[in-house]
Structures are given as C-alpha cells and as structure tokens.
Amino acid sequence: MKTVQGKIVDPVSRRIFNGEIEIKDGKISDVRETDGVPDQYIMPGLIDSHIHIESSMLIPSEFARLAVRHGTVATVSDPHEIANVCGKKGVEYMIKNGKKVPLKFYFGVPSCVPATTFETAGAELDKEDVEKLLQRDDIHYLSEMMNWPGVLNDDPDVLAKIDAALKLGKPIDGHAPGLKGEKAKKYAAAEISTDHECFTIEEAIDKLEAGMLIIIREGSAAKNYNALVKLFDTYPDKLMFCSDDKHPDDLIQGHINELVVRTLSHGYDLFDILHASSVLPIRHYGLKVGLLQKGDSADFIIVDQPESMKVKETWIDGEPVFQDGKVLFSKVNARKINHFTSHKITPEDVILKSDNENQPLIVAEDGQLVTKKEIAKLSIQNGIVQPDPDRDILKIAVVNRYEKKPPAIAFIKNFGLKNGAIASSVAHDSHNIIAVGSSDEFICKAVNMIMEQKGGISAVSDEKEDILPLPIAGIMSDEKGEDVAAGYERLSKMSKTMGSSLNAPFMLISFMALLVIPSLKLSDKGLFDGETFEFVKQ
Numbered sequence: 001m002k003t004v005q006g007k008i009v010d011p012v013s014r015r016i017f018n019g020e021i022e023i024k025d026g027k028i029s030d031v032r033e034t035d036g037v038p039d040q041y042i043m044p045g046l047i048d049s050h051i052h053i054e055s056s057m058l059i060p061s062e063f064a065r066l067a068v069r070h071g072t073v074a075t076v077s078d079p080h081e082i083a084n085v086c087g088k089k090g091v092e093y094m095i096k097n098g099k100k101v102p103l104k105f106y107f108g109v110p111s112c113v114p115a116t117t118f119e120t121a122g123a124e125l126d127k128e129d130v131e132k133l134l135q136r137d138d139i140h141y142l143s144e145m146m147n148w149p150g151v152l153n154d155d156p157d158v159l160a161k162i163d164a165a166l167k168l169g170k171p172i173d174g175h176a177p178g179l180k181g182e183k184a185k186k187y188a189a190a191e192i193s194t195d196h197e198c199f200t201i202e203e204a205i206d207k208l209e210a211g212m213l214i215i216i217r218e219g220s221a222a223k224n225y226n227a228l229v230k231l232f233d234t235y236p237d238k239l240m241f242c243s244d245d246k247h248p249d250d251l252i253q254g255h256i257n258e259l260v261v262r263t264l265s266h267g268y269d270l271f272d273i274l275h276a277s278s279v280l281p282i283r284h285y286g287l288k289v290g291l292l293q294k295g296d297s298a299d300f301i302i303v304d305q306p307e308s309m310k311v312k313e314t315w316i317d318g319e320p321v322f323q324d325g326k327v328l329f330s331k332v333n334a335r336k337i338n339h340f341t342s343h344k345i346t347p348e349d350v351i352l353k354s355d356n357e358n359q360p361l362i363v364a365e366d367g368q369l370v371t372k373k374e375i376a377k378l379s380i381q382n383g384i385v386q387p388d389p390d391r392d393i394l395k396i397a398v399v400n401r402y403e404k405k406p407p408a409i410a411f412i413k414n415f416g417l418k419n420g421a422i423a424s425s426v427a428h429d430s431h432n433i434i435a436v437g438s439s440d441e442f443i444c445k446a447v448n449m450i451m452e453q454k455g456g457i458s459a460v461s462d463e464k465e466d467i468l469p470l471p472i473a474g475i476m477s478d479e480k481g482e483d484v485a486a487g488y489e490r491l492s493k494m495s496k497t498m499g500s501s502l503n504a505p506f507m508l509i510s511f512m513a514l515l516v517i518p519s520l521k522l523s524d525k526g527l528f529d530g531e532t533f534e535f536v537k538q
Contacts, residue, residue: 001029002318006040006302011279011291014271016041023298026318031294041306044278044291045073045299045314046256048243049215050144050173050196053094053105054081054475055245055510057426057468057484060094061332063251064103066481068322070255071301071311074104074289076242076281078143078173083110084429085339085473087123088133093337093473095138100332102316104299106287108143108173109133111161115146115429116515118535119523122339122402122430127157131164141165141285144175144196146429146516149533151190152183162190171285177370177517180206188212193284196242197517199224199370201231208235213284215240216276218259220247221507223367225259229266236272240281247507248485249492257309270306334478336471340425340454343404345447347440350397352385352409352538359385360527360536361393362412362512362520366502369511373520373529376411385411385538389438392416397443398513399433400524401425401451401474410527410538412436412512418499420461421446422491424506425474428514432524436509457506459494466491 002023008031009016018037022030048067053075056063060077067075077098082090091109098105109130114121125133133139142165145151150158165172176187177197188210196215198204199222204214208231216239218225231239241259256277263273282289290296298318304310314322321328357380363372376393379386387395396412415422421437423446433450437443442460449458449467455474458467468487470477477484488506495505502508515521518530527536 005037006042009041009043011044011271011274012293023318026298028294028296028298041303043301043303044274045301046071046277047281048075048256049240049281050242050244051075051077052081052245053077056251057248057470057476058481059334059472059476059478060098060105061101062481064101065327066251067255068103068314068327070257071314072255073299073316074287076285077105077107079107080110080143081475082473083113083125085122085431086337088129090473097334101329102321104289106140106285108141109139110143112146118515118525118528119430120400120402127160130161134164134168134170141171141173144173145192146175148176148179148187151187166191185210196244199227201228204228204231208238213238215242217242217244219244220250220504221245221511222369232268232272239276241276247488248481249489252485261309264307331480338454338473340401340474341403342451342454344451345399345444347444349407350409350440350443353383354385354538359411359538364412364414364508369517371520387411394436394438396436396522398522398524399447401432408522408524408526410522416500420498422459422495422505423447423450424457424509425450425455426510428511431475434509434513457491459491461498466494
C-alpha cells in the first residue's frame with residue numbers, strides 16, 4: 001500500500017482539492033480529501049496522441065527514459081517509419097522493445113506501406129498483412145490513412161483496411177493535409193476520426209465540422225500550435241496534442257508538458273487543456289491509462305504547479321518511474337534490425353543532364369513539412385545543370401539504399417549551406433538516403449559515410465566530417481538517449497556553421513522526400529508534385 005498527498009487535479013470532476021491517493025496492486029484503491037498536504041499538484045499523466053517514436057532516433061525503451069522526465073506516461077505510436085524499412089518485423093520489434101519498460105506504448109498498424117508507389121521502400125504491408133496485425137491485442141488502431149485520394153476514389157484496398165479496423169472496433173487515424181469542403185466530408189464519412197496535419201485554423205474547423213477530432217501538432221519540424229491554439233475558444237472538447245516527430249535534442253528539453261504550459265499562458269482553462277493532453281486520448285483510443293479515479297491504473301504526475309509543469313515525479317501502474325531527478329528504470333539491451341544495401345556513389349552519379357535551363361525548384365520552409373515550388377533559371381555547362389549557391393539554390397539527391405540504382409537529383413532553396421553537405425537515412429517515408437550540398441563532392445562524401453555505417457545522419461565540410469550512426473533500421477540508435485541527443489545537436493550546430501539558418505536542418509531534410517505532403521518533393525525515382533501526384537519533367 002502506498003499513499004501520495006497533494007493538491008489533486010481531478011480531470012473528471014474538473015476540480016482541485018487537497019487530498020491523498022491510496023495505491024494498491026498498481027491501482028488507485030481510494031481518493032480522499034484531507035488537510036495538511038504538501039504544496040504540490042497531483043495531475044493525470046500526459047499523452048502524446050500521435051508520434052512516430054522512430055523520429056526521436058531512439059528505440060522505444062530509450063525514448064521512454066527521456067519522456068517520463070516530462071510527465072509523459074503513454075503515447076499513441078505509429079511505427080510507420082520502421083515498417084517502411086523492415087515491414088511486419090519492424091512493427092513487432094517496436095512492440096517487443098516497448099514492453100520492456102513501464103511507459104505505455106499504444107502502437108497502431110501502419111495503413112500505407114509504402115506510402116506511395118512513386119518511391120522505393122524496404123517493405124510492403126498489404127491489406128492481408130494489415131488485417132492480421134489489427135487482430136492483435138497489442139495493436140490498438142489503424143494508423144494515419146495517408147492515401148486520402150484512395151479514400152475519396154473508393155480504392156478497394158484502402159477501403160478493405162478501413163473496414164478491417166471498423167469490424168474490430170479500432171479507431172482510424174487520418175492524414176489529409178489541406179483537405180477541405182466536400183472532400184473533407186467524404187474523408188471523414190469513411191469513419192476516419194482524427195487529423196493532425198492541419199496547418200490553418202480554417203482547415204481544422206472544416207474537418208471538425210465534418211465530425212473529426214483535431215490533434216494539434218507541435219514537433220521538431222512541423223509546428224502548427226500557433227495557428228491552431230484558438231480552437232480552444234470553440235472546440236475544447238474535440239482537441240488533442242501531439243508531437244508527430246520529435247528529435248532527440250528537443251525531447252531532452254520537453255514534451256507534451258510544454259504545450260500545457262503554453263496553452264495555460266494563453267489564458268485557457270486548465271481542465272480543457274487536460275482534456276486534450278490526457279482525457280480525450282484515453283477515451284478515444286481506449287487506453288488503459290488512469291485519470292486519478294478510484295479503480296484506475298495509478299498513472300499520474302506530481303508537479304510544482306501547473307503553470308510551470310516542472311515534473312517532480314512520474315508514476316505508472318502504481319510505481320514511481322521518475323523521481324528526484326532520476327529515471328528509475330534501466331537501459332535495455334536491444335538487438336539490431338536493419339535493411340540496408342551499401343553501395344558508394346561518385347560525383348558523376350549526382351550530375352543532372354538536361355538542356356532545360358528553367359528548372360523546377362523545391363522551396364523548403366522552416367518549421368513546415370509543406371514546400372513551395374518555383375522555376376529557377378540555372379546555368380548549363382557541357383549539358384549539366386549547375387546549382388547556384390549564391391542564390392541559395394543547392395543540389396538535392398535521394399539515393400536508393402535498398403538496391404543499387406542511379407540517384408535522383410533536383411534543386412532546392414533555403415537550406416543555406418555555403419561550404420559542405422548534410423545527409424540522412426532518416427527520410428520519410430521510405431528512408432532512402434537524402435542529401436543537400438554545395439558541391440557534388442560534398443554530397444557524395446556525406447552519402448558514403450552513411451553507406452559505411454548502414455544508417456545515420458552526417459555532415460561534411462572542408463574542415464570537418466562527422467556522423468551519428470543509426471544502426472537500428474538505419475533510423476534509430478540503441479545508445480543512451482542523452483548521447484544520441486548530444487550527437488544530433490553536435491551535427492546540427494555543424495550544419496549551421498556551414499551556413500544553414502534553419503531551426504532543425506536534419507529534421508527538415510528528412511521530409512523533403514515525403515511525397516504525400518505537397519507541393520514539390522524528391523523520391524529516389526524522381527522529382528514529384530504532391531498536388532498532381534505526378535513526376536515533374538526536368
């Protein structure tokens with residue numbers, strides 16, 4: 001029997017009172033009002049309602065050791081990234097590793113692997129695979145339905161996956177950036193219940209009116225919080241919070257607790273905020289996570305005060321997992337899993353031959369997954385199109401890491417590199433190697449460093465070269481979270497010394513191959529228009 005005292009923040013009765021919680025066998029056996037309690041607040045644990053754990057570059061067990069410090073007790077996790085590399089085995093790897101630590105991971109089955117037919121992935125999950133995975137008790141929902149054109153056009157394979165989830169009573173997550181009007185209504189009518197991709201409040205309201213729940217996203221690359229926070233004025237009961245993609249250096253600093261603090265600072269009601277950070281995700285996804293009620297799992301956090309959300313303790317299933325500044329569970333030794341074919345490239349592999357001096361240009365936007373498209377007049381020398389670093393027009397390459405194929409080449413703006421290149425085998429969704437650089441030689445060196453390690457992020461310049469190896473599926477490390485965060489931050493700082501002014505250059509580059517997010521992206525098969533769903537002539 002354990003007893004915890006403080007100011008209890010009850011999200012169900014929506015009141016704060018002095019009291020104590022009695023814990024027995026991992027459950028809350030009683031909640032009592034009492035006087036003379038410590039000056040601390042007992043609050044429901046926080047939940048990230050949509051995240052790709054892989055984006056932290058950490059395996060689930062190491063992600064957990066960072067997240068519990070910030071009061072996170074559970075995540076709604078889409079293993080889409082590792083599924084694109086390793087298929088069903090990758091999904092099983094995440095589930096198995098996550099079960100070795102106390103944080104509650106609720107994994108879904110990825111609905112779109114590969115995300116499109118316009119790129120080369122390492123695996124495929126067809127409708128039969130999805131149906132079988134959905135039948136597992138440790139699979140809790142159908143992950144984001146990226147193929148919104150398939151939904152709107154009644155694609156039989158897409159509808160079969162949706163129907164399999166509905167028959168099992170498992171929620172279906174959405175992914176439909178920019179979808180509005182009648183299209184949004186038809187998408188929602190397929191019983192797709194959430195969307196985390198809204199980047200304007202008008203789009204979010206359109207989807208809310210169509211019957212969807214909106215998950216406000218604030219991650220390392222996509223930051224939609226400021227655009228959507230005013231939804232709390234009119235739709236506080238239909239909102240959740242998520243990070244979607246959280247890189248390790250950001251996870252060291254904070255998680256969903258940061259959004260609680262920010263929303264409180266805007267003057268919104270604490271209980272509406274807790275509804276988004278805890279209550280609604282538990283109820284919508286059917287999570288076995290407690291809400292400080294008698295009979296619930298004893299999952300809660302102790303903070304100094306809600307306005308600062310400085311977490312003093314995190315409890316899961318009646319046991320403290322973070323206390324006195326220390327994580328109370330150990331690092332897990334993990335086996336390796338990967339799918340990688342190493343083949344070095346040469347500068348001759350990354351030239352673009354064309355007689356067209358008016359080249360389509362990917363225009364990256366800091367803090368956004370969407371890109372813009374422009375036409376840039378570029379110099380042609382001996383039939384080879386030249387980048388123009390003086391105008392911040394650099395070369396971008398995507399190299400197939402599953403089989404030896406010629407790299408895809410295009411041009412990109414706003415990365416700012418003056419003397420060097422960065423590369424990554426974290427490249428949504430198929431996780432081929434992507435690189436941006438000021439010269440062909442730099443690009444090749446950055447790519448080949450990753451080839452040698454069979455995964456990682458790298459940076460090269462005239463003065464230095466560095467890499468953070470990611471041996472787990474080429475997208476994660478099994479090292480301590482603090483060490484991975486330090487390595488990531490070191491490379492990020494190096495890229496900025498090379499001229500980049502981006503907030504998170506390695507996060508942004510990882511989305512430049514994400515074809516399901518408009519406008520212009522690059523896959524290993526070529527330059528792709530995400531609005532017309534067609535390749536672009538160069």
